[in-house]
Amino acid sequence: MQAQPNILIVDDVPENLSVLGELLQPTYRVRAANSGARALQIANSPPPPDLILLDVMMPGMDGYQVLRELRDNATTRDIPVIFVTAMDGTDDEEKGLDLGAVDYITKPIRPAIVLARVRAQLELKRARDILSDHNAYLEQEVARRMAENQLIQEVSIHALAHLAETRDPETGNHLRRTQEYVRTLARGLKHHPRFSHYLDERTIGQLAQSAPLHDIGKVGIPDHILLKPGKLTPDEWAIMKTHAEIGAEAIAQAIADSARPVEFLQIAQEIARGHHEKWDGSGYPRGLAGDGIPISARLMALADVFDALICARVYKPPMPYEEAYSIIVSGSGTHFDPDVVDAFIREFDTFKRIADNYAE
Template identity: 55%
Template sequence: MIDQPLKTVLVIDDEPMNIKVISGTLKDKYRVLVAKSGQQAFERLEQQRPDLILLDIMMPEMDGYEVCRTIKAAPATATIPIIFVTAMSEHVDEEKGFAAGAVDYITKPISPVIIQARIKNILDLMDAQQALTRQNQALEQTVAERTSELRLTQHVTIQALASLAETRDNETGNHIRRTQYYVKALAEHLASVGYYQDELTPTNIDLLFRSAPLHDIGKVGIPDNILLKPGKLTPEEFEIMKSHASLGAQALLSAQETVPELESSFLRYAREIAAYHHEKWDGSGYPYQLAGHDIPIAGRIMALADVYDALISERIYKPAFSHEKAKAILLEGKGRHFDPNITDAFMAIEETFVNIAQEFKD
């Protein structure tokens, strides 16, 4: 078996000690290039295109934000993923970093485990996206090839994205898998009794099932001190946490626009699930305060599945509730939090929910 060449990581930092620590952390798994200023980084990029860039913010002459914007503005380097690695830990600093074009933001002092996990998952995601482009070109040959290869590519992309989300959220466990099967069970029952049949076709139900794992993908944009806080969030922190719904939708919309031929496929459902699974039937949810049937069916189904699983799961701030207690809370939300038809569907198949929770328990 031929060994695959090492991926190349360019470290841009003006502090020799920071370069030494990061290079020492990565040298066994990656080929590490070094630049001590923005100008030196541009010279390195003219000679070789790295697979990923680690970029400090506080540097003389040209700060990291300007370096990032310059790299993203050049067609030859625009697609290189950039992670800020910096001591600047304020929320506004992170927002500015993402606005400049970064895909992630790590605060110093660095954790070797965290920086290696973030780099691996981002590079895996880039590989999946490149595979998606290559495979879509090949899929034009026959309809059969297109269907088969597209399904495989969708699976790879979902797994890469879901894996990226899991590295940020220490409470995920089997939540993704359980909610995926709850969504499928609810959709199949609704269709079987005559509700939403135009939307809940067998093909669309399969797309919902495969898209459901991406409902919390926006959490990759939430700062660690909020996402991983061992306790109840303050009102201000909760407002930031709520932004994961719109962040996820925006990320998936960007992916959809990159590959427009997937408009009617799983990316549409993934975007709707990410965007609308915290909306409420009475309009009191977030982020858009939609109400009733204005909320896409994917979001309405995911809302009940997500809340049920949160109720029966242990969290730092609460014990696991019994199925009966969770059921009582869902019934209280009928017509307020949840679509009444979907609540009735849950009641009709509650044993299926219990079995799914048992099969995929943490």
């Protein structure tokens, strides 16, 4: 059974309160206030009124001021207010409606008119409440599904990336570390004049999301080369380097198969193809240089090299953080974008924390 609506009547004249109370109480739960201050106190206490019948001419705080206070308060701003007043001028009515009143009833009141207008406003409020609750549910459902889709997407990305990892068991937490290094560099460059046009929060999230796919092309490298414990021959190294294009082409095929554009895959393709390019043009697979290298790939290049330096491999021990730091810094302007190196220098402590948190 639906609960009776709560109505607050506000008037400084006891007789007026009595008349309205007797009219409304058979149908509604009624509370009364004989001043603007008391009305605000009641309106802000549970249960809130579903409707307020408010006198205009009151000593101290008049009805207009009470309405302003109600509308300025997030708790009470949506409570409908009907002015009930002896002021029957058009200007008075317009002023009340401009302030946010939903209706205007003049005294002396006519019971049938009051009841009809009260009922109409309560029905409107009920409809608004239902719509608001429905919208809130829809927003929650959209947020839940987006979060679910995001989780599925992230799991799928890591599943794909781990295909490369299963071919190269020494990588361990490499994906997670490089992902966080890229995120750290991007945030460190977010306000830099050369990068601010690109590095908004959405793009930073997509960069971090895409980073684990940087070596997906290794699935196309033969085991005898990928798992070789010693130094590769020139011919083997030439084959190894093809993993960048293999990965980019695989992602390009995924983009082509998609029914609509998927932004993070575009970034993933840039990273897969370009994370071995060097600032001076001596990298691979395309020998890109300077700003010709996508920003995403420049960030990934530094993250990938730093992690490779500090991690153990069958052919080398792990390098101390400070030694890896020196190598990265010495590569500024040759291997790496100088501004990306500057961000690395500023965030070096964060890099070390990430490496410790996701150690092998």
